[in-house]
Amino acid sequence: MSDWREERVRSAVEGRNPMVLAALEASYAVIGDVQFLPGYSLALATDPGVDRLSDLPRRERVRYLADVDLLADAVESVCRRLDPAFRRLNIEILGNTDAFLHCHIWPRYEWEPADIVGKPVWHYPPERWQDPANAVGPQHDRLRAELTAEVEARRASEEFRLDP
Numbered sequence: 001m002s003d004w005r006e007e008r009v010r011s012a013v014e015g016r017n018p019m020v021l022a023a024l025e026a027s028y029a030v031i032g033d034v035q036f037l038p039g040y041s042l043a044l045a046t047d048p049g050v051d052r053l054s055d056l057p058r059r060e061r062v063r064y065l066a067d068v069d070l071l072a073d074a075v076e077s078v079c080r081r082l083d084p085a086f087r088r089l090n091i092e093i094l095g096n097t098d099a100f101l102h103c104h105i106w107p108r109y110e111w112e113p114a115d116i117v118g119k120p121v122w123h124y125p126p127e128r129w130q131d132p133a134n135a136v137g138p139q140h141d142r143l144r145a146e147l148t149a150e151v152e153a154r155r156a157s158e159e160f161r162l163d164p
Contacts, residue, residue, distance in 0.1 A: 005033075009048040009100050019136070021144065022151045025162075026056075026063035027103075029071045029151050031144055036134040037107050037121065038143060039079040043068045045101035052095055063162065068103045070160045074150035075105045082143070085110040090121060 004011035004018065011017040012028040019030040021041070032040035045056070045064055053061055072091055079086045090106040106121045116123050128134060136144075154160045 007048065008098075008102075009044050009046070012044055013046065013048065021148045022155065024067040024070065024151070024155060026060055027067040027071075029067070029074075029147075031136055031140070031147060032104075033136055034129055034134045035136050035140055035143070036124070036128045036131070037109065037112075038083065038140075039075050039105075039107040039147065041071055041075050041105045041147065043071050043103045043105070048100060050101045051099050052101060053093060055101065064101070066160070066162050068105070070154045071103075071151060072105050073160075074147060074154050075107060078143070078146045078150050079107040082146070083109060087112075087117070092120075 004016045008017060008019075008030075009028075012020050012023075012030070017028070017030065019033065021029040021031055023046075024043070027043040027045055030042050030044055032042060034040065043064070050056060053064070056064060068091065072089055076086075076089050087108045087110050090104070090108060092104045092106070093101070094104070095101070104121075108117065108121075110117070
């Protein structure tokens with residue numbers, strides 16, 4: 001069996017992706033591998049063969065984007081509650097590296113370096129991305145639990161339902 005990182009979506013479908021917070025309508029809400037910006041999460045489309053947003057039929061595209069909205073709302077709520085220096089969210093669908101549809105949900109904070117805080121997160125130096133201290137781990141258990149609870153609460157809420 002392959003490492004779950006090599007097939008993130010398929011491993012989520014098969015229940016092998018340990019980063020999954022919750023299964024949503026058209027995506028999996030997952031916590032990011034790195035947490036130098038606490039709360040970083042992603043929405044992985046549920047179909048491993050979908051490469052880009054335009055690969056989805058319109059109805060599924062709308063469902064996926066609704067999941068992104070739900071996840072972003074949950075991440076913002078948790079990050080605002082846990083850190084008074086929470087500033088905003090960046091929501092990005094890039095697709096330049098990984099050939100599967102995914103959306104990045106990046107919390108941004110006032111305590112970030114002044115030369116980066118107003119720029120895309122991709123301006124952070126490689127050391128931040130590769131530092132083992134920034135890897136998701138047991139120190140993020142509370143954050144994971146709170147993100148999962150917020151996502152699940154929104155999933156159960158009428159406010160986040162597309163269908164009446």
